[in-house]
Amino acid sequence: MASLEHFDLCIGESLERLQSAVAEVQELKSEVKDSKAIVAKIVSAILEIWKAREIFYESMPQVKRDFKRENEEDERRYEELNAILNKAYEFEKNGDFGKATQVYDKLLQVSKYGFFKLTAQAGLYRCGVVVIQTKG
Numbered sequence: 242m243a244s245l246e247h248f249d250l251c252i253g254e255s256l257e258r259l260q261s262a263v264a265e266v267q268e269l270k271s272e273v274k275d276s277k278a279i280v281a282k283i284v285s286a287i288l289e290i291w292k293a294r295e296i297f298y299e300s301m302p303q304v305k306r307d308f309k310r311e312n313e314e315d316e317r318r319y320e321e322l323n324a325i326l327n328k329a330y331e332f333e334k335n336g337d338f339g340k341a342t343q344v345y346d347k348l349l350q351v352s353k354y355g356f357f358k359l360t361a362q363a364g365l366y367r368c369g370v371v372v373i374q375t376k377g
Contacts, residue, residue: 245304252294259287322348322357329364338368 263283270276298305325348332341342365349361 245301249294249297249304252290252297256287256290256294259283259290263287322352325351326357326360329361333364333368342368 263280266273266276266279266283273279325344329341329344329348332338332344345361345364345368348357349365352358352361
């Protein structure tokens, strides 16, 4: 059944998928002809989707996601938490699950809102599952 929250979730998922596509193309740039042009088009689509989401949030502020509220309330703190998250992502991406786990745990401890807490918990779960799978 359609709902405002589900619509917002769909927009968020589309943004995540497009960001993943950019990362994939960048990793495969030696194999993908015109990878720069492809990335530019995808980035343009991401920006347009964000603009659409902003229009939606202006008309329906009650649906606004935690991370948007957190950014608007304290942009500096949001940027600090985002930097911690990016560091954890980098460790995880490079296969250093021990360091990623430490950084995700730090993020979990300092986060007060849902977005960063949930992201940290998901990262801890992923890193734990990978470690278990490689041991098992």
